[in-house]
Amino acid sequence: MDRISVIGDAAVEVIAAEGMRGLTHRAVDRAAGLPAGSTSYYARTRLALLELAMARMVELDQAVIDPDARDLAEVLAATVHAAITVGRTRMLARYEFALEATRRPELRAAYDAGGVEIRRLCVTLLGAAGSTDPERHTRVLLNWLDGAIFDALAGAGSTNPPDRQELADGARAVLTGLGLPLTR
The missing domain is CATH 1.10.357.10 (Tetracycline Repressor, domain 2)
Structure with missing residues (x-):
């Protein structure tokens, strides 16, 4: 699985478990088991992270x-x-x-x-x-x-x-x- 998918999956997990307020780049790094700063490399802003998570959800929905x-x-x-x-x-x-x-x-x-x-x-x-x-x-x-x-x-x-x-x-x-x- 590529890094973007890993980050997207982790962001979805964080949102489901902690709500939108719990979604931070650091929380996603932790959930994905990635070094600190990895998520912000791929999604610089919170909006970019949210868009990445949504794109991953759509990708997974289509696979079903x-x-x-x-x-x-x-x-x-x-x-x-x-x-x-x-x-x-x-x-x-x-x-x-x-x-x-x-x-x-x-x-x-x-x-x-x-x-x-x-x-x-x-x-x-x-x-x-x-x-x-x-x-x-x-x-x-x-x-x-x-x-x-x-x-x-x-x-x-x-x-x-x-x-x-x-x-x-x-x-x-x-x-x-x-x-x-x-x-x-």
Whole structure:
């Protein structure tokens, strides 16, 4: 793994564990096990560090999505399940980013850029699946995904998060409600 990825991963971990106020170049150096000053070499400012962390989260999100899968409900269930299990830290950091971006306009662009990439992937996936209105269907589908993830990590459902089968059943219900095919 390259140094930028290591720093990005460590920044995400720090944000998830300590919130935005805990994010410092030194904290990232410690979390990454790097010599002091390493993070500031690659990200001179706090904004640059935040942008690096956001770019890393988007990169990792894209690696989870399998655009060639045939069963859309299973793709969606796998995506949500990954977000609430192995991607838990990344999602908690994303919530910190979302809240901070509402207060700091300079973060808004970096945060929104990540969302645009995920939406683009979803529009492509739904278009390939036969959606007659992939933009609208993407909005509905991402609202379900976001709600399911938030509830499992930070909402009332966090004490009993859904398993993969429950997520697949939910995805099938949403896809059916949108009139989308379950397989391609």
